[in-house]
Amino acid sequence: MSAVLEVNGLKTHFFTRAGVVKAVDGVDFSVSSGEIMGLVGESGSGKSITGFSILGLIDSPGRIVEGSVKFDGTEIADAREEALKQLRGNRIAMIFQDPMMTLNPVLRIDTQMIEAILAHEKIDRATARERCRDALGLVGIPSPEERLNAYPHQLSGGMRQRVAIAIAFLNRPRLIIADEPTTALDVTIQAQIIHEAQKLTRQTGTAMIWITHDLAVVAGLADRISVMYAGRIVEQGETDDVIDRPRHPYTVGLLGSVPSANKRGQRLYQIEGMTPNMLALPQGCAFAPRCTRASDECKTAPPIQKSGGSRIRCFHPFGEGGRA
Amino acid sequence: MTKPILEIRGVSKRFSKKLDIAGRLARRFGAAISEETVHAVDNVDLDIAKGEVLGLVGESGCGKSTLGRVVAGIHPASDGALLYEGRVITKKRSDKAATLAIQMIFQDPFASLNPRMRVEDIIGEAPRLHGLVAAAEIPAYVDDVMRKVGLDPTLKKRYAHQFSGGQRQRIGIARALAVKPDFLVCDEAIAALDVSIQAQVINLFMDLRKELELTYLFISHDLSVVEHIADRVAIMYLGRIVEIAATEEIFADPKHPYTKALLAEAPRLDQRKRDFTPVKGEIPSPLDPPPGCHFNPRCPMANDKCRAERPQLEEISPVRAVSCHHWRDA
Amino acid sequence: MTDMTAAKPAVRVETPFQRFRAEFFESRIATAALIVFSSIVVLALLAPWITPQNPYDLGQVDVLDGRLPPGSEAFAGYTMWLGSDGSGRDLYSAILYGLRISLSVGVASGIIALAIGMMIGLIAAYMGGRIEAVIMRLVDLQLSFPASLVALMLVAILGKGVDKIILALVVAQWAYYARTVRGTALVERRKEYVEAAQCLGLSQTQVVFRHILPNCLAPLIVVGTVQTAHAISLEATLSFLGVGLPQTQPSLGVLIANGFEYLLSGRYWISVFPGLALLTTVMSINLVGDHLRDVLNPRLKK
Numbered sequence: 016m017s018a019v020l021e022v023n024g025l026k027t028h029f030f031t032r033a034g035v036v037k038a039v040d041g042v043d044f045s046v047s048s049g050e051i052m053g054l055v056g057e058s059g060s061g062k063s064i065t066g067f068s069i070l071g072l073i074d075s076p077g078r079i080v081e082g083s084v085k086f087d088g089t090e091i092a093d094a095r096e097e098a099l100k101q102l103r104g105n106r107i108a109m110i111f112q113d114p115m116m117t118l119n120p121v122l123r124i125d126t127q128m129i130e131a132i133l134a135h136e137k138i139d140r141a142t143a144r145e146r147c148r149d150a151l152g153l154v155g156i157p158s159p160e161e162r163l164n165a166y167p168h169q170l171s172g173g174m175r176q177r178v179a180i181a182i183a184f185l186n187r188p189r190l191i192i193a194d195e196p197t198t199a200l201d202v203t204i205q206a207q208i209i210h211e212a213q214k215l216t217r218q219t220g221t222a223m224i225w226i227t228h229d230l231a232v233v234a235g236l237a238d239r240i241s242v243m244y245a246g247r248i249v250e251q252g253e254t255d256d257v258i259d260r261p262r263h264p265y266t267v268g269l270l271g272s273v274p275s276a277n278k279r280g281q282r283l284y285q286i287e288g289m290t291p292n293m294l295a296l297p298q299g300c301a302f303a304p305r306c307t308r309a310s311d312e313c314k315t316a317p318p319i320q321k322s323g324g325s326r327i328r329c330f331h332p333f334g335e336g337g338r339a
Numbered sequence: 340m341t342k343p344i345l346e347i348r349g350v351s352k353r354f355s356k357k358l359d360i361a362g363r364l365a366r367r368f369g370a371a372i373s374e375e376t377v378h379a380v381d382n383v384d385l386d387i388a389k390g391e392v393l394g395l396v397g398e399s400g401c402g403k404s405t406l407g408r409v410v411a412g413i414h415p416a417s418d419g420a421l422l423y424e425g426r427v428i429t430k431k432r433s434d435k436a437a438t439l440a441i442q443m444i445f446q447d448p449f450a451s452l453n454p455r456m457r458v459e460d461i462i463g464e465a466p467r468l469h470g471l472v473a474a475a476e477i478p479a480y481v482d483d484v485m486r487k488v489g490l491d492p493t494l495k496k497r498y499a500h501q502f503s504g505g506q507r508q509r510i511g512i513a514r515a516l517a518v519k520p521d522f523l524v525c526d527e528a529i530a531a532l533d534v535s536i537q538a539q540v541i542n543l544f545m546d547l548r549k550e551l552e553l554t555y556l557f558i559s560h561d562l563s564v565v566e567h568i569a570d571r572v573a574i575m576y577l578g579r580i581v582e583i584a585a586t587e588e589i590f591a592d593p594k595h596p597y598t599k600a601l602l603a604e605a606p607r608l609d610q611r612k613r614d615f616t617p618v619k620g621e622i623p624s625p626l627d628p629p630p631g632c633h634f635n636p637r638c639p640m641a642n643d644k645c646r647a648e649r650p651q652l653e654e655i656s657p658v659r660a661v662s663c664h665h666w667r668d669a
Numbered sequence: 670m671t672d673m674t675a676a677k678p679a680v681r682v683e684t685p686f687q688r689f690r691a692e693f694f695e696s697r698i699a700t701a702a703l704i705v706f707s708s709i710v711v712l713a714l715l716a717p718w719i720t721p722q723n724p725y726d727l728g729q730v731d732v733l734d735g736r737l738p739p740g741s742e743a744f745a746g747y748t749m750w751l752g753s754d755g756s757g758r759d760l761y762s763a764i765l766y767g768l769r770i771s772l773s774v775g776v777a778s779g780i781i782a783l784a785i786g787m788m789i790g791l792i793a794a795y796m797g798g799r800i801e802a803v804i805m806r807l808v809d810l811q812l813s814f815p816a817s818l819v820a821l822m823l824v825a826i827l828g829k830g831v832d833k834i835i836l837a838l839v840v841a842q843w844a845y846y847a848r849t850v851r852g853t854a855l856v857e858r859r860k861e862y863v864e865a866a867q868c869l870g871l872s873q874t875q876v877v878f879r880h881i882l883p884n885c886l887a888p889l890i891v892v893g894t895v896q897t898a899h900a901i902s903l904e905a906t907l908s909f910l911g912v913g914l915p916q917t918q919p920s921l922g923v924l925i926a927n928g929f930e931y932l933l934s935g936r937y938w939i940s941v942f943p944g945l946a947l948l949t950t951v952m953s954i955n956l957v958g959d960h961l962r963d964v965l966n967p968r969l970k971k
Contacts, residue, residue: 032691032695057533057534057535057536058504058533171621173621174621201398201399201560201622202398202560202562202601202604202605203398203600203601203604203617203618203622204398204621205604205606206604206605206606206617206618207617209606210617228533228534229534229606230534230608231563231605231606231607231608232606234606234607234608234609234610234611235606235607235610235611254611255611258608268535269534269535270608272534272535272537272538273534273538273563273608274538274541274563274564274566274567274568275563275566275567275607275608275609278567279566279567279586280545280567280568282542282545282546283538283541283542283567284538285535285538285539285542286535286538286539287539289503289505289506289536290503290504290505290533290535290536408864411868412867412868413864413867413868435870438868438870439869439870441868442868442869443864443865443868445861445864445865446861447861450860450861450862451860451861451862451864451865452862452865453862453866453880453883453884454862454884455883455884456883464869464871464879465869465870465871468871468875469870511865514865514869515865515868515869518869518870
């Protein structure tokens, strides 16, 4: 499998009145064709900004200050807006938490979908329309012909998100970046959407980055997981390794704090302290002030340790199997 | 079971949107519009025992938050009665003791705190206005409550926006605790928090329950959280309770097809690359619920009876009830 | 892109006022406007001590000094840097004294209209139903007339005088405040902190005055600034038309009107200088108000 996307040393900083926010501060990862990578983090961890950076959607006062983003072998971190526009919606697509970021409320679904095709391809409208109908069917929308004639507001939240996903897959992109696409949806609808997304990536060989705060969602969906904390990836590896044998103290803490049947009624493991203030990050490892294993060493930037397929950014990782 | 602290007796809550002049005029001329009525809560019966944690689970629009607000006295019930320690409290809450005894913790740690007030006023306002604590002792009392929820009392002069989400939720909990309640309605109280902060707040709820002998109505869409904290679980769908049972029982052996679907589809850490067929369809609009059993359009077991006749909440054991025509076939 | 703003953390140590101040002074134009306006207020307040003449004291006004061009020397010996008007008033003195009247009429009517409009708006928002419908239709009716027309009619009925013109301005403007307050209060009362206050057993009055009202103040301040500027120019309009303040107490409008007849005969200064003073005042208030709206309105925030 060749890498569709390779991100190396990506840094996106925001220059605000109160100081420099290093929202993304040295992120490396790659995604291959047909692979789903889960990008997990809490609010402010930089997971969404990473997604926006890849697409070149960073607005002032933010900008990419360093690093490379290679899409199919071509560098796009410093590409011009024109070139990025050709990529977006065509070879790279995005799905947002709010489907109305993709959908135009005053246009009918068919108009929007057909335009999305015609913007990048020269085919006649009838063929394009047929393809739109098929795309709606693929994401599990009942009676797609009828839905094509609807306006976004006539659809429920779950239906809108399906349409947004259908639009994302419309031009058979190489890469889809999905930013919390199911967070606003109910459990049964979320299950349906995950089911469809999984099916489509498998069928089309599209690479997917699934950004979420919910470990349980990516556990059941992703091939690999990257865990972000304060702008950096602290642990990266195969889903089974990260979820079953976490090694970074933050990942261990996060997984330990998720309620599950065997801990019923007992106190949960809790990570002490607050999510960090991005304007006043501690020197070295940003997690150190909340970490039970921190030492003086952690005041310097921790190295990336490789073991098996996993990469951990920590001086004192837990041993294999999540124990000291 | 001990004597219930709160009894919900056939409570319904309807919201209706009245037609304005233009609408009434249009209807007179034959337009097909009518007053819209949402049955947010539809004839619900529930008992909650003293010291118990009752988890109330459902998807958006199922009426769980509305039921919580009826219990907390924010919305008056359209029908039915609430009994608190045996006394009816449905009508306007003139009963101050009962009003203060039931407090609510809200979902949004940002919208639920008045942005113009300092923390000490947010927490100290109600005890002072109600004379629960002498004016001179308010500062010490506020410090005390803040420590109880794990907040540093030296920060009490600050405004709510100067705190993080988790700390704000603690301020909201402190505000409720300051009037010495016995019963807390927690409406998605941890849903808006970061994962690492959720555990802190869940632990706080469990510690407070032990320390202050509190009773909770714990409303959530998150099954794993409810499984962790609740003694009993009630599942709601489109305004009705479809199943209620002790937590272990409902998770081990769900009877209602909707409960089964929920349990099967909630993402869990121990499931990988699942291949399954999720339950079809979406929650129907509460404006126009399907006749009979509300779940029938999505239910794999539905037959003509389900489409015609509303199933009653049937006691299938002394501590378990389910509202389904087919629960025996499961 | 909401997610991106969420990722930018707030600075946690600032109080709301500090943040407001920092954001306000980020705009150079608004800062300059605030400085200009403050200087105008200070000059107007100090008028009796920094002007050579009290234009209200007929003993100090000499008709022989009438219509002198800027820079002329008055009979009493001081220089009239801005010239004099037809009755021999030193324009510099007259403008500063006129500003006192214009500002106090504008501010007084603004405050009274704000208080009345706020109460009516709150009542409408909180009572709802028929009361709200009646109040809001009244507001609509009021707002469908031009404010100057309403004020003009009232002054025609009431007659001249400072108190009467304030009353007319209040009647012409309360509706703006009422509408603003009702709109904000309707949004605020649905927020969870209001539900929390209900839960805590606070009475309706306590909820309205302790919780809802303080959160409606920001848009009120914005409307208040802009409306005060409006009131000042409205008063000038009325006085210009001769139905506002009496000749013996010249406000800026009266001064402009006095010079109007000389404008074509080349004696521009009698109208132009008071006009410039009015323009600067109104514009500086409006610039401050515009920027206040940007700073106080969370929806416009980046």
